[in-house]
Amino acid sequence: MNPAPARPPAEPAPAAPPVLLRRVRREGRVCDVLLAGGRVRALGQDLRAGAPGLDPGALAGAEVVDADGAVLLPGLVDSHVHLTQWAAARRRIDVLAAASPAEVADLLAARAPAGDDLVVGHGFRDALWSEPPHRDVLDARFGQRPVLVVSADLHAAWVNSAAARRFGVPPEQAPDGLLREAAAMQLAAAAADVGAETGDRWVAEATRAAAARGVTGIVDLEYAPLGTWARRAAAGLHPALRVSAGVWPDWLEEALDAGLRTGDAVPGAGERVRVGPVKLVVDGSLGTRTAYCRHVYPEGGHGVLRLPPEQLEPVLRRATSHGLQVAVHAIGDAAVAVALDGFAAVGCTGSIEHAQQVAPADIARFAALDVVASIQPRHVVDDRDVLEVHWADGAEDAYPYASLHAAGARLRLGSDAPVAALDPWDAIASAVHRSVDERPAWRPQEQLPLEVALPAACAGRTGVRVGDDADVVLVEDEPAAVLARGGADALRRTGVLATLVGGEFTFRSGL
Numbered sequence: 001m002n003p004a005p006a007r008p009p010a011e012p013a014p015a016a017p018p019v020l021l022r023r024v025r026r027e028g029r030v031c032d033v034l035l036a037g038g039r040v041r042a043l044g045q046d047l048r049a050g051a052p053g054l055d056p057g058a059l060a061g062a063e064v065v066d067a068d069g070a071v072l073l074p075g076l077v078d079s080h081v082h083l084t085q086w087a088a089a090r091r092r093i094d095v096l097a098a099a100s101p102a103e104v105a106d107l108l109a110a111r112a113p114a115g116d117d118l119v120v121g122h123g124f125r126d127a128l129w130s131e132p133p134h135r136d137v138l139d140a141r142f143g144q145r146p147v148l149v150v151s152a153d154l155h156a157a158w159v160n161s162a163a164a165r166r167f168g169v170p171p172e173q174a175p176d177g178l179l180r181e182a183a184a185m186q187l188a189a190a191a192a193d194v195g196a197e198t199g200d201r202w203v204a205e206a207t208r209a210a211a212a213r214g215v216t217g218i219v220d221l222e223y224a225p226l227g228t229w230a231r232r233a234a235a236g237l238h239p240a241l242r243v244s245a246g247v248w249p250d251w252l253e254e255a256l257d258a259g260l261r262t263g264d265a266v267p268g269a270g271e272r273v274r275v276g277p278v279k280l281v282v283d284g285s286l287g288t289r290t291a292y293c294r295h296v297y298p299e300g301g302h303g304v305l306r307l308p309p310e311q312l313e314p315v316l317r318r319a320t321s322h323g324l325q326v327a328v329h330a331i332g333d334a335a336v337a338v339a340l341d342g343f344a345a346v347g348c349t350g351s352i353e354h355a356q357q358v359a360p361a362d363i364a365r366f367a368a369l370d371v372v373a374s375i376q377p378r379h380v381v382d383d384r385d386v387l388e389v390h391w392a393d394g395a396e397d398a399y400p401y402a403s404l405h406a407a408g409a410r411l412r413l414g415s416d417a418p419v420a421a422l423d424p425w426d427a428i429a430s431a432v433h434r435s436v437d438e439r440p441a442w443r444p445q446e447q448l449p450l451e452v453a454l455p456a457a458c459a460g461r462t463g464v465r466v467g468d469d470a471d472v473v474l475v476e477d478e479p480a481a482v483l484a485r486g487g488a489d490a491l492r493r494t495g496v497l498a499t500l501v502g503g504e505f506t507f508r509s510g511l
Helices: 083-089 101-111 135-142 161-166 181-192 196-211 227-234 249-257 309-321 333-346 360-368 378-390 401-406 424-432 450-456 479-492
Strands: 019-026 029-036 039-044 063-066 071-074 076-081 119-124 147-151 156-159 178-180 215-220 242-247 273-281 326-330 350-354 371-375 411-413 472-475 496-501 504-508
Touching: 076 350, 076 411, 076 424, 083 119, 083 181, 083 196, 101 119, 101 135, 101 147, 135 147, 135 156, 135 161, 147 161, 147 181, 156 161, 156 181, 178 181, 196 215, 196 227, 196 504, 215 273, 215 496, 242 249, 249 273, 249 309, 273 309, 273 350, 309 326, 309 333, 326 333, 333 350, 333 360, 333 371, 360 371, 360 401, 378 424, 401 411, 411 424, 411 450, 424 450, 424 479, 450 479
Parallel strands: 019 063, 019 071, 076 215, 119 147, 215 242, 242 273, 273 326, 326 350, 350 371, 371 411
Antiparallel strands: 019 029, 029 039, 071 472, 147 156, 156 178, 472 496, 496 504
């Protein structure tokens, strides 16, 4: 069964005033573009009142902007974000460079503000450390000052004794101070709760920063109720992009009772915030060695199966039969197989989030079942050393992007922010050149060509057409020219001049 089509909002918001973009470059040619009523209304040479095909008065009141040859592209969409966590992580102490527990403590001590408030770090990666994280390391440095460090992949949280007491973590639950999976995610969410006023302001700032990189929409899979967005709207805080807000199982029945379906406007949240997919988590992550895999990890075990078939399938059926799409987290190849089996058994579509390791026999099943592969290419370059150790027996099946595309799978790009930065240009560059340092691309046969990666970062849009939503971005040069001239690093630094959502400027610089 497929999800029912989304319903339009009961009371659409007023559209932004018309904008006439003059002298944009689109598909190699210079033209004018009229954005009106939230749509792309006209494309042509020297658009003026009375032009053929242009309604009388279409240009009345339009803001005229000379783009001076800037390149027009569809708006970029990050298909996997944890927005509240990302907003908080932008203000946390970055410990990604630490190569040991002691180095984490050193970084935190050097950068923590004065006082006795909670110290929060983000980004530790312990998969290649010679010794594991332990509360004693943080206790020795910080004493009674609470310290929490969230792992780069969000699947682990490390606390000292003071933070364990603050957040009610009993010693027997984490004798070493390390929590994993659901317990870690709940703790990270609690730490991100800095109060509604401050947290909401951080979120609004984060959406503006994303707009400055050309982002017009995100799929927000934050662990939070939909009502969070209504509260933000009531406080006068509105996102600078479109938000497809995910529904976790904890709030599924609440959404069903309200009759909400994917694509509906979230009640009270404003026109830009819609109901997204139901987020289901089948396994863990590579970094915490909890991704559910066919092979055995060096330290033993196959990872963690958090949602076995007998639990996954009823939720898939209940959600999709009521018009809610589903986004299923599956990283290890065994978890991906469980997710695909669930889609097949229920007869529904949706997405598999991450799909970092896929057995060859399962590659073609994505297209056959019409399941989207929602991928985060930055993970390739960040995880290559870790997977060579912990997925030594399955590395050949890791991040099979080109294989999925060749088999007809629909690809969508994202960041998994704060696991990676909310910057689609980084995701695109990581997809087309699977390296971020001087080393050659890792498994280059799985690189995506730019003409595939760019639309996958634009929610499938391949260009700007009349009738499209007026979600567009203006950049300094053609991405293909940037890549040819300066390589992946230059593509990462693509200059964004303006971003418009529904024809309204959400970012503007130099125009």
